[in-house]
Amino acid sequence: MSDTPEVREPEPVVTPVRVVIALCLVAPFVALLWVDSYARTDPTFIGMPFFYWYQMLWVLLSTGLTVLAYRLWQYDRRTRTVRDGGGAR
Amino acid sequence: MKTGVNGVALGVFVFFFLAVTVLGFWAARWRKAETEHTLDEWGLGGRSFGTWVTWFLLGGDLYTAYTFVAVPAAIYAAGAAGFFAVPYTILVYPLIFLFLPRLWSVSHRHGYVTTSDFVRGRYGSKGLSLVVALTGILATMPYIALQLVGIQAVLDVMGVGGGAHANGFVKDLPLLIAFAVLAAYTYSSGLRAPALIAFVKDALIYIVIAVAIIYIPIKLGGFDDIFAKASAKFTAAGAGGLVPAPAGQWTYATLALGSALALFMYPHSITATLSSRSRDVIRRNTTILPLYSLMLGLLALLGFMAIAAGVKVTNGQLAIPQLFEDMFPDWFAGVAFAAIGIGALVPAAIMSIAAANLFTRNIYKDFIKPDATPAQETKVSKIVSLVVKAGALVFVLTMDRTVAINYQLLGGIWILQTFPALVGGLFTRWFHRWALIAGWAVGMAYGTVAAYGVASPTQAHFGGSSKEIPGIGEIGYIGLTAFVLNVVVAVAATFVLRAVGAPDGTDETRPADYTADAGDPDVEVELPPATAQSAP
Numbered sequence: 001m002s003d004t005p006e007v008r009e010p011e012p013v014v015t016p017v018r019v020v021i022a023l024c025l026v027a028p029f030v031a032l033l034w035v036d037s038y039a040r041t042d043p044t045f046i047g048m049p050f051f052y053w054y055q056m057l058w059v060l061l062s063t064g065l066t067v068l069a070y071r072l073w074q075y076d077r078r079t080r081t082v083r084d085g086g087g088a089r
Numbered sequence: 090m091k092t093g094v095n096g097v098a099l100g101v102f103v104f105f106f107l108a109v110t111v112l113g114f115w116a117a118r119w120r121k122a123e124t125e126h127t128l129d130e131w132g133l134g135g136r137s138f139g140t141w142v143t144w145f146l147l148g149g150d151l152y153t154a155y156t157f158v159a160v161p162a163a164i165y166a167a168g169a170a171g172f173f174a175v176p177y178t179i180l181v182y183p184l185i186f187l188f189l190p191r192l193w194s195v196s197h198r199h200g201y202v203t204t205s206d207f208v209r210g211r212y213g214s215k216g217l218s219l220v221v222a223l224t225g226i227l228a229t230m231p232y233i234a235l236q237l238v239g240i241q242a243v244l245d246v247m248g249v250g251g252g253a254h255a256n257g258f259v260k261d262l263p264l265l266i267a268f269a270v271l272a273a274y275t276y277s278s279g280l281r282a283p284a285l286i287a288f289v290k291d292a293l294i295y296i297v298i299a300v301a302i303i304y305i306p307i308k309l310g311g312f313d314d315i316f317a318k319a320s321a322k323f324t325a326a327g328a329g330g331l332v333p334a335p336a337g338q339w340t341y342a343t344l345a346l347g348s349a350l351a352l353f354m355y356p357h358s359i360t361a362t363l364s365s366r367s368r369d370v371i372r373r374n375t376t377i378l379p380l381y382s383l384m385l386g387l388l389a390l391l392g393f394m395a396i397a398a399g400v401k402v403t404n405g406q407l408a409i410p411q412l413f414e415d416m417f418p419d420w421f422a423g424v425a426f427a428a429i430g431i432g433a434l435v436p437a438a439i440m441s442i443a444a445a446n447l448f449t450r451n452i453y454k455d456f457i458k459p460d461a462t463p464a465q466e467t468k469v470s471k472i473v474s475l476v477v478k479a480g481a482l483v484f485v486l487t488m489d490r491t492v493a494i495n496y497q498l499l500g501g502i503w504i505l506q507t508f509p510a511l512v513g514g515l516f517t518r519w520f521h522r523w524a525l526i527a528g529w530a531v532g533m534a535y536g537t538v539a540a541y542g543v544a545s546p547t548q549a550h551f552g553g554s555s556k557e558i559p560g561i562g563e564i565g566y567i568g569l570t571a572f573v574l575n576v577v578v579a580v581a582a583t584f585v586l587r588a589v590g591a592p593d594g595t596d597e598t599r600p601a602d603y604t605a606d607a608g609d610p611d612v613e614v615e616l617p618p619a620t621a622q623s624a625p
Binding site for chain 2: 021025026028029032033034035036039040041044046047048049051052055059060062063066067069070073082088
């Protein structure tokens with residue numbers, strides 16, 4: 001993920017970083033649209049059925065994943081800007 | 090259930106309402122620009138908002154008074170099925186992350202104020218642009234009306250207006266005053282007014298939720314008891330439950346996905362987005378907006394608390410205001426009601442501005458007066474924002490409130506049908522403009538007919554938003570089924586139209602427009618994952 005090749009050839013559209021970004025953004029869809037995976041009451045958390053606290057937990061997980069995607073996207077942009085010789089920040 | 094006017098609560102409510110009114114008028118001077126008579130200034134707040142203002146504005150815009158009343162009300166009535174609002178709002182953010190920055194960039198480059206502006210520029214088709222604009226206006230109107238329903242619910246519980254124990258003109262007076270004030274400051278301050286008021290609204294909402302989620306469960310004996318009582322009620326009623334039944338899972342998932350896709354097709358969401366200062370503001374916002382989802386999840390649980398607290402209301406919309414009145418001391422109930430009331434004003438203002446912008450840009454300027462100056466555009470927009478609000482008011486006062494709710498349900502199905510033209514257009518120019526119109530027409534027709542055919546125990550038509558998905562046999566969200574049909578028709582028709590060589594419209598945008606950022610053209614060019622062009 002951290003290897004930036006020194007070669008000055010056009011970078012491929014699909015790079016490992018971008019695959020990770022895509023996975024970060026797709027994960028909440030898979031997890032939340034697969035309702036059968038969490039449609040149950042146990043285990044409870046402070047008296048709250050699994051169904052509810054699990055989905056609220058996904059608010060936090062999805063936020064974390066979006067932050068990660070955002071950081072990686074910034075990194076991706078930075079490395080490309082440098083490679084394109086612009087040097088613009 | 091207490092009857093009569095709750096004086097203390099009403100006093101607190103009026104205090105906050107007055108404070109917000111002053112703020113609304115003062116907003117006209119906030120971040121004022123030299124050229125105030127342009128639609129960019131009045132309708133988009135000068136496109137100058139940073140991360141936090143945008144966050145408050147979007148939160149104030151998307152999480153409306155109706156949300157606060159309706160989501161817990163759905164849980165109160167049906168249990169788990171109503172909780173789909175939480176996955177729905179979670180899924181919205183990855184979607185925003187993907188397509189809104191592109192819309193922001195291209196709109197910034199070409200001075201687009203509405204989604205229809207973009208559609209017209211991208212496809213060179215006034216017809217397609219008109220279709221998107223009309224859908225937007227049609228879908229927004231009932232949404233504004235529902236904000237009034239939210240205020241009515243609060244006034245009802247406080248013992249003023251709306252209820253059975255009042256009559257004639259007097260009962261509607263508080264609502265009329267609230268809306269006259271709202272209309273006046275929206276007219277004078279534009280988008281700046283709701284942006285400022287959103288701070289107050291969110292602060293109040295967060296305080297109320299934080300208190301409610303700790304204070305009420307303690308009074309009711311903890312979540313164990315709350316859920317046990319709710320479960321007992323659903324078992325006794327033979328409907329609803331703490332988890333969705335296997336048959337309800339498709340409905341749950343399709344409602345979450347369909348609603349998530351639809352949310353940012355609404356004109357008011359786009360207005361709030363385009364008012365942000367830069368592309369980065371939007372992406373940064375996707376990382377802090379989920380705070381609202383967490384709040385929504387906690388809020389939804391209030392529906393269970395209302396059951397456990399023994400709140401009995403015939404109109405489910407009143408469940409949460411009634412819970413507040415029963416559980417909180419009067420003064421804090423007043424704060425909670427103010428939160429809901431102000432929660433209605435912010436989105437109502439933004440929605441009326443968004444609908445007015447659509448009318449001005451895509452109907453007035455495109456079809457009635459093509460040579461309108463920016464000052465004239467602003468003037469028309471201001472007047473239309475008044476007309477739209479007056480229309481919503483008449484709607485709520487003259488018709489049964491179930492009409493507004495039915496119509497809003499249809500609005501959600503309709504607005505989703507603009508997705509292929511808008512989001513498709515942001516990533517590819519492959520779709521043919523006429524094919525998109527055909528797809529839209531099929532989606533609209535199917536969605537409307539299907540929703541009309543849904544019966545519920547209380548209604549013969551528009552009894553719900555889910556129906557059997559043809560070919561799959563599961564019950565799913567009608568809007569999503571219509572959307573799939575829409576895409577299939579658009580793809581098929583595009584193949585046909587390309588084969589017969591139907592004239593393609595002119596595209597006034599260039600690939601680089603979609604990645605442009607604040608600052609200079611062509612300086613910061615980033616490549617989003619989905620496209621293959623190389624940087625110039």
